[in-house]
Amino acid sequence: MVHQIIATGRSRTGIPTGRLAVWWVIGSEILIFGGLIATYLLNRFNHGPSWSVEAANTNTFIGACNTFWLLTSSLFVVYAHAASERRDAAKTRMWIWLTILLGGFFMGFKTYEYATEIHHGFTLFTSNFWSFYYTATGLHGFHVLCGMVILAIIAEGDIKKGRNWHRVENIGLYWHFVDIVWIFLFPLMYIAK
């Protein structure tokens, strides 16, 4: 039994502690992805044509589908938040599970995409473009997967039992962030050829 800590309940800034911490987590994540994307860009500028040739092999259609799934899932997580503000457990859980479903679509398409790329001989080791491609999209995919797990925990562990409603908003912030990273990765990896 963890007793209630006074510190956690305080809010001198007016922002609830959990949300404040999520913002700081997102801040540190921005720098991790920012560092990765910045090094990718610098490399791409330096190597120019050879990387464009490699990038022409990525599957823009699947990338576009995945953009669609993720953006729609962001809409659903907003609906989940709105339902949680109304303390409507059934609706909140429904929207969370729909969000997870679209995350699953994303991961499924991603798996198919990786499989075909590898089948065509574009592995992590083919060239530096492909190393960046797999590292960046892989790290992003890992974040999507983590988000899905946390969403499921919140839906079944908290909302079902009618507690910790604020967590829906916090995971929503994170989920939007993961989306925004994809908004950067999609043009950089799939559109720019």
Add this chain to the structure above:
Amino acid sequence: MAEVAPAEVGHGDAHDDHHEESFWSKYVFSTDHKIIGFQYMFTGMAMALIGGYFAYVFRMQLAFPGSSIPFWGTLSPAAYNSLVTNHGTIMIFWVAMPVLIAAMGNFCIPLMIGCDDMVFPRINRLSYQIFLLSAIILIVSFFVPGGGFGGAWTSYPPLSAKAEYNSTPFGAPLWLIAVTLEIVAFLLGGINFITTTMNARAKGMKIYDIPMLVWMIVIASILFMCSVGPLVAGAVMLLFDQTLGTSFFDAAAGGDPVLWQHLFWFFGHPEVYVVLLPAMGIVAEVVCVFARKKLFAYKLILFSSIGLGILSFFVWAHHQFISGVDPRATYLFTTTTLLISIPVAIMLFAFIATLYGGSIRFSTAMLFALAFIAEFLLGGVTGIWLGSSGVDIYLHDTYFVLAHFHYTFVPIAIIAVFAAVYHWFPKMFGRMMNETWGKIHFWGTVISFNGIFIPLFILGSAGQHRRIYNFQNFPDLAGQNMQDMRVFATMCLVLMLAFQVIFIVNFIVSLKRGEKAGRNPWNATTLEWITESPPPHGNFGLTMPEVYRGPYEYSVEGREKDYWPQNEKPEPEKI
């Protein structure tokens, strides 16, 4: 200012729901911020012993090349590289970071801002557990086939990326994994420190009422968070290069080894300030208490440290003046590097100005704080030479650089930490440390420290390069006068290590037999001194403190006592 229920009563009744705590739940899996602070502190001290032992072994090799070293044996070149690398790694990532940021932050922040714990106690515990795991992985890496990583703490590829170059196929990846885990631990801890300070301050504590140490740890945590992200990405890339065979940093396959240097130093230079700022905070607290003066220019110090933090992101390439960066860029980085000495100087001058007109008491903590100012000044001034690209090209990778950054890091991670330990020991353990032995320890440490590194400045300007196993193989460096200086430096190191025995004995004996400290042995004003020593679970007993004034109200005119605690209710009719 939403104050969420429950009402602000402390945990005087905490024992009711916390009966029969076993040793494990009380000291190992505790979520109490004080216990976690101790865990960080003792782990850091243990790692410092390992790092110091490594320094002893490789200094003995340099002083008496090829001879059998007591407590080690004969040192092979590969083991020499591994010791040098891991000495640097341990002292920065497993000593300076845990003790200055994590131990001080965990112990002091909730006490100084007047709350009962960190806002996320379990994340705090997780942070220590990840840190401990990283330390264990690092220690394990010394014993795997091939030995510990020997590619220097900066880990430049291609040396660090390819096992055929560094001959440590297991040591190198383990080293990298350990460093990355350590970074994760401090990201978790840092978010906790920042959020706690933003949200959980005592009622009435406005932003300029926050003690300087808390500010400094928070700013350092933000700096760490902002600088380390790209290195995490870089570490993943380097790990792939090492273990999977990608070629992010392999020039032959289209990669760029200098990229790692950029990513590393974009973190590595702000990291200097990440550990410097808490040390500055410690010195600010100690100087005010023992000079009985208000901190000179509180806001100027605060804004300087924020300016220092911003500027620290624009100086990294001064580590790479000979790595093939554009010569035009070196002008820019020279300029920013020289600029960054201004905020540091402002802080040091503010501490000196605080001393002016004070009634100074030379306690051991105060001596260490003053020594920090003096010794760090030497490190800072030599930094100006090295920051100028023209001079740096000649001094790069010599012992001059080595002596320079030891003149910054030893004051930060050793001297300021000792100031903190002597200052907060009564609060931590409820007993006083022995001042006489403390002073002997102080003089022994500081004099022998200078004895180590002043000869190394001279050797460095004479052209002695770093990371060389045996200088006798180089006719220019094998002269008797140079060798004499190496022997002298090594003897001073042995002396310095020997004096730490006094500290350890004093620490342990004071734990058991020290004089009872009482609540406020130094007559200090900040909130941690109003509670019992050591503070109980929940820190402040039944009612949480409220704050009415700034943290450094010493020698206020017209008051009977020369200190005015932050929580004391004002009495308008008397003023």
